Amino acid sequence: MNSEQAVLTTDQAGQQKHRANVFLFLTGSVFSFVTFYSSMTILPLYVYELGGTEFDTGVQTTLFYLASVLMRFYFGPLTDRKGRKIPLLIGAFAFSTSSLLFIFCDSVWTLTLARIYNAIGLASFFSSGGSLMADLAPPNRVGTYIGLYRLTYVLALLAGPLLALSVIKAHSFQAWFLISFLIGLVSLILVCLVKTPGKSTVSESGSLSRFKTVLQEKAAYPVFMGIALTSIAYGVLLTFAVLYISKYTQIANPGIYFTFFSLVGIAGNLGSGYLSDRFGREVIVWPSVILIGIGVGILFFLPWVPIIFLISSIATGIGFSGGLAALAAWLVDVTSKDNRGTVIALQESTIDTSIGLGSFVFGAMSGWMGMGGSFAIIGGAVFLLGLVKIMGRRPVPKTD
Numbered sequence: 001m002n003s004e005q006a007v008l009t010t011d012q013a014g015q016q017k018h019r020a021n022v023f024l025f026l027t028g029s030v031f032s033f034v035t036f037y038s039s040m041t042i043l044p045l046y047v048y049e050l051g052g053t054e055f056d057t058g059v060q061t062t063l064f065y066l067a068s069v070l071m072r073f074y075f076g077p078l079t080d081r082k083g084r085k086i087p088l089l090i091g092a093f094a095f096s097t098s099s100l101l102f103i104f105c106d107s108v109w110t111l112t113l114a115r116i117y118n119a120i121g122l123a124s125f126f127s128s129g130g131s132l133m134a135d136l137a138p139p140n141r142v143g144t145y146i147g148l149y150r151l152t153y154v155l156a157l158l159a160g161p162l163l164a165l166s167v168i169k170a171h172s173f174q175a176w177f178l179i180s181f182l183i184g185l186v187s188l189i190l191v192c193l194v195k196t197p198g199k200s201t202v203s204e205s206g207s208l209s210r211f212k213t214v215l216q217e218k219a220a221y222p223v224f225m226g227i228a229l230t231s232i233a234y235g236v237l238l239t240f241a242v243l244y245i246s247k248y249t250q251i252a253n254p255g256i257y258f259t260f261f262s263l264v265g266i267a268g269n270l271g272s273g274y275l276s277d278r279f280g281r282e283v284i285v286w287p288s289v290i291l292i293g294i295g296v297g298i299l300f301f302l303p304w305v306p307i308i309f310l311i312s313s314i315a316t317g318i319g320f321s322g323g324l325a326a327l328a329a330w331l332v333d334v335t336s337k338d339n340r341g342t343v344i345a346l347q348e349s350t351i352d353t354s355i356g357l358g359s360f361v362f363g364a365m366s367g368w369m370g371m372g373g374s375f376a377i378i379g380g381a382v383f384l385l386g387l388v389k390i391m392g393r394r395p396v397p398k399t400d
Contacts, residue, residue, distance in 0.1 A: 018136070021136075021194060021195050022136055022145075022148075024190055024193055024194050025129075025132065025133075025136075025190075025191070025194045026148065026149065026151075026152050027190055028092070028186075028187045028189075028190030028191040028193075028194065029125075029129055029149070029152040029156075029187075030152045030155050030156050030159075030187075031156075031183050031184065031186045031187035031190065032091065032092050032095045032096075032121070032125055032156075032184060032187040032191075033152055033153055033155075033156030033157075033160070034156045034159055034160040034163075034180075034183050035095045035096065035098075035099055035160070035180045035181075035183055035184045035187070036095055036118075036121065036122065036156070036160075037153075037156050037157045037160040037161060037238075037258075038160035038161055038163065038164035038176070038180060039098075039099070039102070039115075039118065039180070040238050040239070041160070041161040041164070041165075041238065041242050041255060041258065042161065042164045042165065042168060042173070042176065042242075043057075043060075043102075043111070043115070044057045044061075044239055044240070044242070044243055045168075045242070045243065045246075046102075046105075046111065046173055047060065047108055047111065048243075049173065050105070050106070050107055050108050050111065051107075051108070052108040054240075054243070054363050054366055054367065054371075055363050055364070055367060056108050057239060057240075057243075057359075057363060058239070058359050058360045058362065058363020058364065059112075059360070059363070060108065060111070060112045060115060061235075061239050061355070061356060061359040061360070061363075062356040062357075062359060062360040063112060063115070063116060063356075064112075064115045064116065064118065064119050064122075064356070065119070065122075065352040065353060065355055065356030065359075066353075066356060067116045067119035067123075068119040068120075068122040068123040068348075068349075068352045069123075069349045069352050069353055069356075071119060071120060071123035071124070072123040072124075072127055072345045072346075072348060072349045072352075073345075074123075075087050075090075075123045075124040075127055075128070075345065076127045076341050076342045076344065076345020076346065076348075076349075077341065077342050077345070078341070079127055079128040079131050079341030079344075079345070080131075080339060080340065080341035080342055083196055084128045084129075084131055084132040084135070084196040084341070085128075085191075085194070085196045087124040087125070087127065087128035088124070088125055088128045088129060088132070088191050088194070088196075089188065089191055089192065090120065090121075090124045090125075091120070091121040091122075091123075091124035091125025091126070091128065091129075092121070092125060092184065092187045092188040092191045093121075093188055094117065094118060094120035094121035094124070094125075095118070095121035095125065095184045095187070096180075096181055096183075096184025096185050096187065096188055097117075097181070097184070098114060098115075098117050098118035098121065099177045099178070099180035099181040099184060100177070100178075100181050101114040101117060101118075102114055102173075102177045102180075103174050103177045103178065122348075122352065123348075126344075126348045127341060127344050127345040127348050128341065128344075129149065130146070130149065130328060130344040130347070130348070131340045131341040131343075131344045132194075132196055133145055133146060133148070133149040134146065134332050134340055134344070135196075135340070140277070141277065142277070142329050142332050142333070143272075143273040143274065143276045143277035143281075143325070143326065143329035144273045144274050144277055145273070146273055146325055146328045146329045146332070147269045147270050147271075147272060147273020147274065147325040147329075148269070148270070148273070150269045150273075150321065150324060150325045150328065151265075151266060151269040151270060153265075153269075153321075154262045154265035154266055154268075154269055154317075154321055155262065155266070157258050157261065157262045157265070158258070158259055158262030158263060158265075158266075161242070161255040161258045161259075162253065162255045162256065162258070162259050164176045164180070164255070165242075165253055165254075165255040166253065167179060169253070215346075217334060217335050219334040220331060220334050220335055220343075222282075222389070223327055223330050223331045223334065224331075224346075224347075224350050225385075225389075226285050226286070226289055226323065226327050226330075226389075227324070227327050227331075227347060227350045227351060227354070228350055228353075228354040229289050229293075229354075229382050229385055229386060230288070230289055230292055230319070230320060230323045230324055230327070230354075230382075231350065231351040231352075231353075231354035231355050231358070232354045232355070232357060232358035232378065232382060233292045233293060233295075233296045233316070233319075233320070233358065233378065233379065233382045234292070234316075234320050234355060234358075235354060235355030235356065235357070235358035235359045235362075236296060236358045236359065236362045236374075236375065236378055237257075237261075237296065237316060238355065238359075239355075239358075239359040239362070239363075240359070240362055240363075240366070240371060241254075241257050241258075241299070242254045242255055242257065242258075243371075244299065244302065244371045244372075244375070245257055245302070245309055247371075248302055248303040248372075249302065249303075249306045249309065250306075251306070251309070257309055257312075257313045258313070259313075260310060260313035260314060260317065261313040261314075261316060261317035261320075262317065263317070264313075264314050264317035264318050264321075265317040265318070265320065265321030266321075267318070268288075268317060268318045268319075268320070268321030268322035268325070269321045269322070269325045271322065272284045272288070272321070272322035272323070272325045272326045273325045273326070273329060275326075276325070276326040276329055276330070277329070281326045281327070281329060281330035281333065282330075284322060284323070284326040285323055285326045285327055285330065286386050286389045286390045287386075287390070288318070288319045288320075288322040288323030288326065289319065289323055289382060289385070289386030289389070290319070290383055290386040290387055290390070291315050291316075291318055291319030291322075291323075292315065292316045292319030292320050292323065292382065293319075293379050293380065293381070293382030293383030293384075293385075293386055294315050294319075294379065294383055295311075295312045295313070295314075295315030295316030295317075295319060295379070296312070296316060296375055296378060296379030296382065297375060297376050297378075297379025297380050297382075297383060298311065298312055298315075298379070299312050299372070299375040299376075299379070300372045300373065300375050300376035300379075301372075302372070303372065324351075327347075328344075328347065331343060331344075331347055358378065361378070362374050362375075362378060365377070365378075
């Protein structure tokens with residue numbers, strides 16, 4: 001074997017190890033996200049089981065996301081200073097063990113406390129996971145790799161709520177919480193096996209200093225606006241769609257909404273990452289925001305036209321998955337690699353704050369105007385703001 005063949009063989013072996021490492025991380029992420037997304041969709045129903053109301057659900061979700069935002073001020077910079085692995089392990093552990101805590105909750109307030117503990121997983125895993133995937137991506141394929149990572153969200157949302165509701169219907173909430181704990185335990189084992197880059201060699205600056213540096217990037221402001229709009233719409237769906245469908249339709253398993261949402265989201269993630277690499281991020285982002293706004297708004301008609309649930313799930317699935325994949329890649333484009341963990345933490349905090357805000361506002365609105373009207377108003381607002389951004393976008397000048 002000559003030297004060129006030896007180099008080629010070594011390079012191929014390195015690529016295989018790289019692909020195996022990426023696959024291991026993506027698989028571990030799917031298992032962690034199954035525990036997260038199933039809890040997001042069934043806990044509103046569990047609140048009712050414990051004697052709570054829609055307002056209680058909105059308050060609880062808001063506190064959950066507020067806790068994750070506050071904790072991310074620590075975990076985001078931590079992943080830049082100490083590397084991705086430690087926050088990933090902390091997150092996987094919190095997702096798994098919080099399911100055990102849910103078993104012993106016998107009131108809305110004890111459930112709220114358990115959810116605040118669960119927020120540790122959201123604060124640590126999501127920030128570090130996105131940062132690691134961007135680290136592993138070749139420079140010209142950041143959008144594609146982030147699309148693959150966000151695909152794990154979709155696959156978890158596809159499997160988690162449907163599986164959880166099936167187990168609960170056949171057995172009990174407690175049976176699902178135990179299964180969720182075991183699923184999270186598998187994720188923790190897989191994450192332990194993932195090889196990650198070492199800690200950052202940049203200065204050990206404080207958390208607030210890092211966030212201030214990121215916020216000075218003016219080019220990131222439109223990205224955060226897009227993330228906020230998409231997440232407000234998504235939070236409304238994640239918290240109230242199953243409850244709304246179960247109240248106004250005869251669908252046996254309302255979690256099927258997220259099945260269709262996730263199926264079309266597979267294409268949305270893969271397609272938008274690749275297309276945004278080729279044609280630019282904004283070409284994908286603002287049409288996606290408009291689409292998710294339409295999908296949320298038309299749920300107003302669900303009590304009279306039950307098939308609307310299918311049209312809505314397809315529109316919101318494509319809009320959410322496609323929009324956030326392109327937005328995440330756009331954010332990586334316009335910010336420094338040295339603060340990537342902090343950047344992704346701020347991205348996830350924007351998502352969490354927006355989801356919590358959307359859930360709280362929707363819960364308050366639905367108390368006096370009903371869930372249908374609330375879907376119409378929030379969906380219409382997201383649609384109009386997305387449309388404004390498209391109309392105000394400056395065309396790229398042609399070059400000779």
